[in-house]
Amino acid sequence: MTTNDQSIEAEPASRGEKSRAAHFLWIGGIAFAFVFTFLIWLFGPLLDRFVLGPDQGPAWYYWQLPSPDSVAQFIVWSFYLAHQFVVWFTIYWAQKNLITQKTNPTTSLTKYNWAMVVINVLFVSLHLIQTQIWFDGLAQDVPIWTSQGSVIVMLVLILVIENPRRGLFLGKRVGKPFTARVSGLVRRIHMYPIAWALVYTFWFHPMFYDPQLLTGFFYMFLLFTQMTVAYTSVHVDKRWVITVEGFVGVHALVVAVFNTLDHGSTDMWAMFLSGFVFMWVFTYMYALNVKREVKVLVTLLYFAFLTWIYLPTPFGYGRDISYLFRLEMLWIPIILYLLAAIFAGIAFVYLKATKTDKP
Numbered sequence: 001m002t003t004n005d006q007s008i009e010a011e012p013a014s015r016g017e018k019s020r021a022a023h024f025l026w027i028g029g030i031a032f033a034f035v036f037t038f039l040i041w042l043f044g045p046l047l048d049r050f051v052l053g054p055d056q057g058p059a060w061y062y063w064q065l066p067s068p069d070s071v072a073q074f075i076v077w078s079f080y081l082a083h084q085f086v087v088w089f090t091i092y093w094a095q096k097n098l099i100t101q102k103t104n105p106t107t108s109l110t111k112y113n114w115a116m117v118v119i120n121v122l123f124v125s126l127h128l129i130q131t132q133i134w135f136d137g138l139a140q141d142v143p144i145w146t147s148q149g150s151v152i153v154m155l156v157l158i159l160v161i162e163n164p165r166r167g168l169f170l171g172k173r174v175g176k177p178f179t180a181r182v183s184g185l186v187r188r189i190h191m192y193p194i195a196w197a198l199v200y201t202f203w204f205h206p207m208f209y210d211p212q213l214l215t216g217f218f219y220m221f222l223l224f225t226q227m228t229v230a231y232t233s234v235h236v237d238k239r240w241v242i243t244v245e246g247f248v249g250v251h252a253l254v255v256a257v258f259n260t261l262d263h264g265s266t267d268m269w270a271m272f273l274s275g276f277v278f279m280w281v282f283t284y285m286y287a288l289n290v291k292r293e294v295k296v297l298v299t300l301l302y303f304a305f306l307t308w309i310y311l312p313t314p315f316g317y318g319r320d321i322s323y324l325f326r327l328e329m330l331w332i333p334i335i336l337y338l339l340a341a342i343f344a345g346i347a348f349v350y351l352k353a354t355k356t357d358k359p
Contacts, residue, residue, distance in 0.1 A: 022232035029225025044209020072134035080203035150197035171286035177348035249276025275332030
């Protein structure tokens with residue numbers, strides 16, 4: 001998430017402590033991501049006692065039990081809803097009680113930050129325990145596209161929010177419907193839909209030790225860290241923002257590779273990797289203050305990578321050239337840019353209809 005343009009009162013602390021507190025919390029969140037991902041892997045073999053059903057294709061979620069247990073599902077839904085509403089309430093409480101003035105984000109910590117630490121550590125631990133006892137996540141009751149879609153919502157909202165700061169494509173800021181007021185509106189309300197996307201996706205999956213899920217949970221912990229450091233300078237740090245945006249490509253690559261290995265699919269990794277790297281090269285990179293020559297070099301390396309994918313062996317990977325003509329490397333960017341335009345358009349129309357688009 002990226003925070004709104006307001007800051008909030010921080011907990012009392014010395015000058016030195018205040019200047020480092022947010023940074024230390026961020027480091028702690030990253031350390032937690034590594035440690036808890038390791039714990040999922042460590043306890044993973046204990047889940048081998050659960051027998052999973054056969055894979056039924058791309059629309060099927062594999063990590064669920066063949067026969068759902070009503071008690072288990074009641075528990076996982078109870079934990080999810082508790083986590084979701086506590087997070088939403090904390091966001092609401094912070095916006096109503098802690099926001100003081102329109103200034104830069106604080107370098108110290110607030111009651112909101114400490115509350116999010118407690119909430120997320122508690123519910124992450126509960127999810128690990130719940131998985132070890134009952135296994136199933138929300139996936140037993142809802143389709144797989146809901147989890148995938150929630151992550152897309154997050155990425156699209158960030159595109160809208162970041163347009164004034166880094167542009168949408170090649171560093172160019174897009175005008176209507178991507179106006180400053182549209183970005184401001186999305187910035188003010190983004191914490192609620194993104195909090196839903198994170199918490200829902202987190203409880204959708206069981207904490208299993210398959211590499212696809214391990215990279216997914218590691219990514220979730222990074223995103224929880226971003227949610228936890230809201231209202232601080234770390235939360236809006238350009239390098240950190242593009243890191244949490246771009247890591248989805250790493251997770252997607254791992255999922256695609258293992259699907260290819262397990263099911264002999266059509267090398268979907270090329271589409272996912274080239275698509276998400278496209279977003280980094282043509283959008284995310286422009287948030288950074290790097291020389292024009294560096295940007296040109298990175299862009300050329302991207303096209304060299306694409307060339308290698310479609311070149312016949314032994315000079316390249318040898319991917320079927322028909323996928324190049326289908327422009328598979330553009331499928332993910334087109335989806336993200338198109339949805340960003342739709343979301344921005346809805347916000348633009350709302351501001352016009354409610355006459356809140358005037359100074």
